[in-house]
Amino acid sequence: MKTVGSEQFTEIREAVRALCADFPAEYHRRIDEERGYPEAFVDALTKAGWMAALIPEEYGGSGLGLTEASVIMEEINRAGGNSGACHGQMYNMNTLVRHGSEEQKQKYLPRIAAGELRLQSMGVTEPTTGTDTTKIKTTAVRKGDRYVINGQKVWISRIQHSDLMILLARTTPLDQVRKKSEGMSIFIVDLKDAIGNGMSVQPILNMVNHETNELFFDNLEIPAENLIGEEGQGFKYILTGLNAERALIAAECIGDGYWFIDKVTAYTKERVVFGRPIGQNQGVQFPIAESFIEVEAANLMRFEACRLYDENRPCGTEANMAKYLAAKASWEAANACLQFHGGFGFAAEYDIERKFRETRLYQVAPISTNLILSYVAEHVLGLPRSF
Numbered sequence: 001m002k003t004v005g006s007e008q009f010t011e012i013r014e015a016v017r018a019l020c021a022d023f024p025a026e027y028h029r030r031i032d033e034e035r036g037y038p039e040a041f042v043d044a045l046t047k048a049g050w051m052a053a054l055i056p057e058e059y060g061g062s063g064l065g066l067t068e069a070s071v072i073m074e075e076i077n078r079a080g081g082n083s084g085a086c087h088g089q090m091y092n093m094n095t096l097v098r099h100g101s102e103e104q105k106q107k108y109l110p111r112i113a114a115g116e117l118r119l120q121s122m123g124v125t126e127p128t129t130g131t132d133t134t135k136i137k138t139t140a141v142r143k144g145d146r147y148v149i150n151g152q153k154v155w156i157s158r159i160q161h162s163d164l165m166i167l168l169a170r171t172t173p174l175d176q177v178r179k180k181s182e183g184m185s186i187f188i189v190d191l192k193d194a195i196g197n198g199m200s201v202q203p204i205l206n207m208v209n210h211e212t213n214e215l216f217f218d219n220l221e222i223p224a225e226n227l228i229g230e231e232g233q234g235f236k237y238i239l240t241g242l243n244a245e246r247a248l249i250a251a252e253c254i255g256d257g258y259w260f261i262d263k264v265t266a267y268t269k270e271r272v273v274f275g276r277p278i279g280q281n282q283g284v285q286f287p288i289a290e291s292f293i294e295v296e297a298a299n300l301m302r303f304e305a306c307r308l309y310d311e312n313r314p315c316g317t318e319a320n321m322a323k324y325l326a327a328k329a330s331w332e333a334a335n336a337c338l339q340f341h342g343g344f345g346f347a348a349e350y351d352i353e354r355k356f357r358e359t360r361l362y363q364v365a366p367i368s369t370n371l372i373l374s375y376v377a378e379h380v381l382g383l384p385r386s387f
Contacts, residue, residue, distance in 0.1 A: 001265075003258060004299040009071045016072055019048055020079035025351045028081055032209045032354050037161050042086050043115070045076075051086060052113035054093040059105060060113035065310035066094070066244055070251035070302060077255030078262075080351060082358050084210050087252065088120040088158055091245035092166050095122075095186065099229040099237045104188065108164065120162035121191070122241060123153040123215060131371050133168070133235065134180040138217060140169035140187065142224065142231075147171075147187065149198070149220040155365070157212045159201050165189045168238050171231050186234035188226045197221075208357050239316070245366050246319040247305040253326035254302060256359040257295035260333035263352065264288055264340050271340075284340055291333035298325035317380055324372040327362040334359050 006013075023041045031038050045051050053069045055061020062068075069090045073083040089112070096108065096119070111117045129135040138151025149169055159165070165188075172183030195201060198220030201213050229237050265288060268279030278284050301322040308315035334356045338345040345352045363369055377383040 001258075001262065004296050005071075005303060009068060012068060012071050013075055015048070016050065016075040017079060019044055019050075020076060020081055023081065025080045029348060029351060029354060033348070035209050037158075037211060038081070038085050039161070041081065042161075045086060046115040049113075051089050051115070054090060054097065055109050055113045056097065059109035061109065065306070066247060067303065067306040067310055070248055070306050073248050074251040074255035074258075077252045078258045079255075080259060080355070082209075083248075083252045083255070084208075084358065084361075085158070085161075086120070087245075087248055088122060088162070089118060091241050091248055092119050092122050094244050095166055095237060095241040096188070096228065098240050099186075100188075101228075103225070104228065108188070112164075117163040118158075118161065119164045119166070120158040121156055121165040122238075123156050123165055123167040123189070124238060125155050126152060127154045127214070131367060133238075134184075135174070136168065136170055136184065138167075138169045140171050140185060142171070143221075145224050146221045147224060147227070149187075149217040149222065151217050153215040153217075155204070155212050156215050157210060159191060159195075159213050159215070160203075160211060163191055165191055166228075166238075166241065168234055171234075177232075181235045183232050184234040184238075185231045186228045186237050187222055188228060189220075189222055190226075194220055194222070208361050210358075210361065242366070243305075243309060243315055243319040246323040247302060247309060247315075249362055249366060250298065250302045250305065250319075250322035250326035253323075253330035253359060253362050254295055254299050256355060257291065257298070257326070257330040257333040259355060260330070260337040260352075260359075261288060261292050261295065264333075264337040268340055278340065287332070287336040288340070291329060291336050294325070294329035294332060298322065298329045301325055317376065320367070320372045320375050323362070323367070324369055327359075327369065330359045331363060 049062055050072050052061040053064040057063040073087055076083045112119055126136050140147040140149050167187045167189050168184055170183055171185040177183035198218055200216045204212050204214060268284055269277055271278045305315050305318035305322040308318055338352055338356055341352055344350050374386055378385050
């Protein structure tokens with residue numbers, strides 16, 4: 001099936017598909033059943049260099065752009081895997097690459113590229129603030145050559161399978177800043193040093209096998225040299241990672257969408273009821289065709305968001321819209337695939353119910369569809385702010 005962008009980045013697509021072929025549906029199904037982590041799969045991606053795609057060549061990486069990174073994520077999901085196990089390193093990487101000091105880059109990037117360290121986690125969301133990031137309550141107070149961290153984070157993924165975390169904390173109280181987006185700073189946290197020494201982790205069991213946690217900080221001390229960029233400008237820096245995250249999530253949803261469409265198209269051609277393939281019925285054809293059209297449209301917006309990002313141009317609107325369109329399209333494709341498989345769609349051996357759960361997440365995370373609509377209404381259409 002020829003799709004938008006399928007003739008681009010052929011070498012990357014073929015190489016990622018070949019790697020994914022060594023980890024068939026049975027592998028991902030078993031990991032899901034065990035609520036485990038695809039350690040072997042992530043290691044294979046790392047050894048093949050895909051997890052270092054965004055690291056500049058001078059630090060041992062591939063020096064690719066977000067566009068290429070998005071293709072990697074798309075192909076993993078289209079092959080039946082779940083990029084959620086590893087995508088954090090992709091979108092966190094640009095925060096460090098674009099805003100980290102030369103000393104920080106030299107210290108971390110070569111080791112990440114070599115697979116000695118994983119940068120899979122980002123600590124932003126809090127229980128009482130959610131997407132109202134400027135109201136975060138986690139604080140970082142400078143004391144000599146260290147910062148002391150106190151507060152709480154929630155829905156923080158892959159802590160148990162990461163060595164480093166990007167953390168957003170308030171360094172100046174909200175009532176003391178000129179703009180509410182000021183006074184926040186970002187830090188690199190060495191998780192092995194932090195856990196048990198001021199930071200504790202509480203896993204959250206959830207519908208998807210997506211390892212996520214609640215974090216508690218009680219006088220956690222981190223070196224002042226772990227501050228990324230200028231103190232108080234962290235919100236601006238973190239947007240680099242958030243825009244990348246939304247574009248990458250869009251690509252993952254697009255991969256899911258194509259997986260569902262491939263699956264249901266093949267099945268409805270072969271499934272015969274009342275003497276004819278069910279795919280001959282327009283009531284079956286139309287939802288599948290509509291899903292395909294929507295995935296294709298979302299794919300165009302994904303490539304536009306990535307293009308702007310790679311050119312260091314503003315892309316918040318495009319990244320948000322790509323994520324919205326792709327999450328919606330993949331969900332509709334998932335519904336069609338499940339519906340037309342009938343009872344078989346609920347059987348674990350068909351993998352549909354697993355992928356169904358995985359793609360549903362992206363209507364909510366990393367930003368809900370309603371927040372994207374609010375963003376477009378206010379920042380694009382000029383409507384009054386609704387909150």
